[in-house]
Amino acid sequence: TRIVGGSQVSYCRYSYTVSLQDSIGHFCGGSLIAKDVVLTAAHCQGGNYDVVINRHDLGTNTGDRIKMVKEIPHPKYNDRTTNYDFNLVFLDRPTNQNVALVNLNDNKNSPSVNEEVWVMGWGDTVADDYVQRLSDKLMDVSVNVISNGDCDASEGSINGQISDQMLCARDNNEDACQGDSGGPLVLRGNDNSGAKDVQVGVVSWGIGCASKSFPGVYSRVSEAYDWIKDEVCSRSSD
Structure with a gap:
């Protein structure tokens, strides 16, 4: 980023902001729009990754780490023009964190x-x-x-x-x-x-x-x- x-x-501001992390680490951001759904960009999609919720400092192990189970990019997403650059990420379970939804x-x-x-x-x-x-x-x-x-x-x-x-x-x-x-x-x-x-x-x-x-x-x-x-x-x- x-x-x-x-x-x-x-610390508590923007508690809906999440980190998408693969085996290497943080690669994209996102926002929590339901307890088990994240909105991010379609150009971030692909591979296996987790969503980390309520972790202000990525150097710590605080918050909730949940596996991504399904991605739904916008049906009109165009990877050449990046138009409709939206992706919905569905999580393995709802988060247990008391965080705001945006x-x-x-x-x-x-x-x-x-x-x-x-x-x-x-x-x-x-x-x-x-x-x-x-x-x-x-x-x-x-x-x-x-x-x-x-x-x-x-x-x-x-x-x-x-x-x-x-x-x-x-x-x-x-x-x-x-x-x-x-x-x-x-x-x-x-x-x-x-x-x-x-x-x-x-x-x-x-x-x-x-x-x-x-x-x-x-x-x-x-x-x-x-x-x-x-x-x-x-x-x-x-």
Whole structure:
């Protein structure tokens, strides 16, 4: 992950944020949307892995580690364009942790341009393409939503690659990349546990890290809300 320019999160904040871990370690983030379901990015899918819940510091053995038993990527996911970059991860059992579930955004008019949103993860904290320094502790950073038109016109963009299913945000020298893939982008509520946070995006892609010329690109949750709701309601044991 990369949370460049970010700060360490207080222990209970964003308790819905999870770590996807294979035999090597943390490789993607995600968000707990039911006690046994995680929302992440489709480009994170594949292989055998566990989901680690309520572990603020990845250098510890705290929290709950649960095996992934089924993945359902969005049926319209395109690995070439990364459009509809959503993946639902169903767990072997519901978590035993007392953690917040994130609320999902169903309002296609939200968030608005220039609105402050937050992204978090255990990502790379150095903006150097040749150095990857993962943070053991959960980090967050605030960024601001920009219009899809401005995003598409950004230097380095291939014109037309920003679809309606994507959401862009940036702030100078503060961005998420690498290990933060699949992690949540949220409108923050006023509850310290994160129980009132609303997830508006899933970390999808970008060009480089903390690039002033190119923003971070997220999958727009409101565009997949109905699909997520249908799948979770029909498959979750929670």
